[in-house]
Amino acid sequence: MSIRTRLKKVLPTISTTEQEALDAGDVWLEGSIYQGVPDFNALKNIPVAKLSVDEQAFLDGPVATLLEMVDNFAIQGAKHIPDDVLTFLKTNKFFSLIIPKAYGGLEFSPYANSTIVATIAAKSSAVAVTVMVPNSLGPGELLMHYGTDEQRDFWLPRLANGLEIPCFALTSPEAGSDAGGIPDIGTVTFGEYEGNQVLGLSVTWDKRYITLAPIASVLGLAFKVQDPKGLLGGDEDLGITCALIPKAHPGVQLGNRHDPMGVNFYNGTTRGEDVFIPMEFIIGGQKNIGRGWAMLVACLGAGRGISLPALGASVSQCSFKSSAEYAAVREQFGLSIGKFEGIQEKLADIAGKTYLQESMRVLTTEGLGIGLKPSVVTAIAKYHMTELGRDILNSAMDIQAGKAIQRGPQNTLASGYVAQPIAITVEGANILTRNLMIFGQGVMRCHPYLQSMVEAIHSDDTNADKVFNSIFAKTVGYSVNNSLRAFRLGLLPFTAQATSTLPEVIPYEKSVNKLASKLAVYADFSLLVLGGKLKQAEMLSARLGDVMSYLYAAMASIRYYEQKLPKEQREQAAPYFHYATRWSLCKAEEALLAFLENFPSSATRKLMRLLTVTYSAKMPKVNDDLVRELAEQAQLNTEFKRNLTHLIKPIPGDGNDINEQAYLAKMDCLPLLAKVKKGLRSRQFKAGTRFSITLDAALEAKVIELSEHKLLQDYNLKRERAIRVDEFDFDMNLITEKAELKIAN
Incomplete structure (x- = not known):
């Protein structure tokens, strides 16, 4: 019995849904990482993402106007998103970011799509999700890639102009992440459509968690097709299929809602029982029966690689900006809380990870922008950027403490804090994504020979043994080379290569290469x-x-520092870069060590340690000095920091604006504040019970001049407003009569 035959008996076959997932999409940078030779040349050759003139104009125009219109606190307390907001979204083509210009859409790049969604999310999660869904996995994307000419010509202009609002229904009560298990069935049959007897499908479905379903006018639907009467002349079970059904079509039930964490975007159910649809409703027509799962997986990049990571980046930048400003302005025990190491530890972590979030957001959308659909990379972005967003938010809540937990228009964190679990859950729950998808798909897609080997093992061809033996020999050679490379880099780490010319980058690039070489060996074993x-x-x-x-x-992180940043900003960005890169490398090494410690075979574990010379952690860690340096840098008003928080657009009078005004006023007054403190230390005057009284005493003692006193009093008013929280009457009606911010007399 040949090796192939023995393996065929013990190795499970790949299911249809697994195979379709593997066949869809592209292998990108993750392939070189898996194979132990990260391709930094390919990394450098990716075109740098920039907004076009039209994209920037859209951000400066319609997006800016939308932010001024949106009262997120009011939306959270209402039952519906305001009609004027929905109308504005439709008329200004917010639902057509990805639709080609030929059909009336905006045809923006993935980078622009991400930037627009993230900018809106910083103001309102509900509105951002409303914009996000039509520009993510759904009817528009599926029609563009798989629709017939007639379907594109009819539907895409209507979607682009907001005449139709789409939703897409995949999830069923009995099948969430397991799309292959959906119980919704379409049976091939004849039925009446527009007065004629035509061939079509009788579809029964029960779907939940469908965003925009309550207000949708057209329903994208995934279901399984069966042909028990053999009307199509093939198999009985034909597989997952996608159709586009108007809401007005007889039997379609839409309108009921869920309540997703009170965030108040439209999310609900759709049902139908024995609803007859003609074959022309199938996206791409009858020939696409059974191709639905492959179509969906190929289009998942928009949701996993653009929209949900954008939400993670948005909440991170909001957390960073507000926490850094609060840490600089809020004082306790006579010091800004940003001077306390406990706060610095949290703030540095927020700052470094926010830099990492933006780096990953940019790189992932750059990959999508050159036409790739890297399913593993988008899964990485979805999982880690939403998890990092949650982590960063928790630290921001710790820093802002009482201010963060009091809801109201001035609170910049509460809405995102409540909404973050939604991003964690959708488009493949994060537990599923981490435990089954990233490496589960990565091992098959990124290994140069594994998929071909599995196909050869289960092949019934007469020359299958010969094909298998050839692939097996290549696989052995590949694995031997991996082990030799890892052993060399483990024993002689100075032989690691780097392509960068920046001295601060070279050690990190070498570390990436060393860790990747170990990964390749561990994956092989x-x-x-x-x-x-x-x-x-x-x-x-x-x-x-x-x-x-x-x-x-x-x-x-390396690419962003080397290629996205202007040279003059690198000094300001250096602590962020060092923190983010060291943290990433340490987490990678931590995962490798945990893998070794838990590998079930003791003998193999010892062999892997020997081959990779891995007995302890070696990566440079984030130390206290770096934490202090980054925390101090994070509280400075630098150009790099402003660029890193570019998604946050303060609107006059909102929480971000109130925080920013106080922070900027303090930055302007730092020399004057130092003068006041010097006067206090030299006992030229006494401190008052309130800071405003202290300033009056400083003026009277002639420590400061009248003009300086006015500037400091103006800062103090803004400071008091920034540390204040919203207040309600006994019946929880917002008290809006607040002191105006004006220069003190």
Whole structure:
């Protein structure tokens, strides 16, 4: 019995849905990471993402106007998004960011799409989700890639101009992440349509969690097709299929709502029982019956790589900006709280990870922008950027403390804090994404020979043994080379290569190469020892996925620092860069060590340690000096920091504006504040019970002049407003009569 035949008996076959997922999309940077040789040349050759003139004009025009219109606190307390906001979104083509100009759409780049969604999300999660969904996985994207000419010509202009609002229904009560298990069925039959008997499908469905379903006018629907009577002349079970059904079509039920964490975007159910639809409703027509899952997986990049990571980046920048400003302005025990190391530790973590979020957002959209659909990279972005967003938000809540937990128009964190679990959950729940998708798909897609080998193992061709033996020989050679490379880099780490010319980048690039070489070896031994059981060893495979993810993050950090930043900003950005890159490398190494410690075979574990010379952690860590340096840099009003928080657009009178005004006033008054403190230390005057009284005493003692007193009093008024929280009467009606911010007399 040949090796192939023996393997065929023990290795499970790949399911249809798994195979379609593997066949869809592209392999990008993650392939080189998995294979142990991260491609920094490819990283450098990616065109740098920039907004076009039209894209920038859209941000400066319609997006800016939208932000002024939106009262997010009012939306959270209402039952509906205001009609004027929805009308504005339709008439200004917010639902057509990805639709080609030929059909009346805006045809913006993935980078612009991400930037627009993230900018809106910083103001209102509900409005951002409303914009996000039509520009993500749904009817528009599916029609563009798979629709017939007639379908595109009819639907895309109507979607672009806001005449139709789309939704897409995949999730069923009995099948969430397991799309292959959806119970919704379309049976091939004849029925009446527009007065004629035509061939079509009788569809029954029950869907939930469908965003925009309550207000949608056209329903994208995923279901399984069965042909028990053989009317199509083929198999009975034909697979997942996608159709586009008008809301007005007889039998379609739309309108009921869920309540997603009180965020108040439209999300609800759709049902139908024995609803007859003609074949022309199938996206792409009858020939696309059974191609639905492949179509969906190929289009997942928009949701996983653009929209949800954009929400993570948005909440991170909002957390960073507000926390840095609050830490600088808020004083306790006579000092800004940003001077206390406990606050600095949290603030530095927020700052470094916000830099990492923006780096990953930019790199991922750059990959999508050159036409790639890297399913593993977009899964990495979705999982890690939403998780980092949650982590950053928690730290921001700790810093802002009482101010952060009191809801109201002035609170910049509460809405995002409540909404963040939604981003964690949708488009593949994060537990699923980490434990099954990142490495589960990555191992098959990124290994140069594995998929071909599995196909050869399960092949029934007469020359299958010969094909398998050829692939097997290549695989052995590949694995031997991986082990030799890892052993060399482990024993002689100074032989690691780097392409960068920046001295501060070179050590990190070498570290990425060294860790990736170990990953390749551990992945090889996992396949050799565990084989098909690796799929069930979720904790082990998830750790290998973590290594891929954190090395991708480190590469994103390096690229952003080297190629996205103007040279004159690198000094300001250096602490952010060092923190983000070190953190990523340490997390990658931590995952490798945890993988080794938990590998089930003791002998293999020892061999892997020997081959990679891995016995302890070696990556440079984030130390206290770097934390202090970054925390101090984060509280300065630098050009780099302003660029890093570019998604936050303060609107006069809102929470971001109130915080920013107080912060900028303090930055302007730093020399004067130092003069006041010097006068207090030299006992030229006494401190008052309130800072305004202290300033009056300083003026009377002639420590400061009248003009300086006015500037300081103006700062003090803004400071008091910034540390204040919203107030309500006994019946929880917002008290809006607040003192105007004006220069003190």
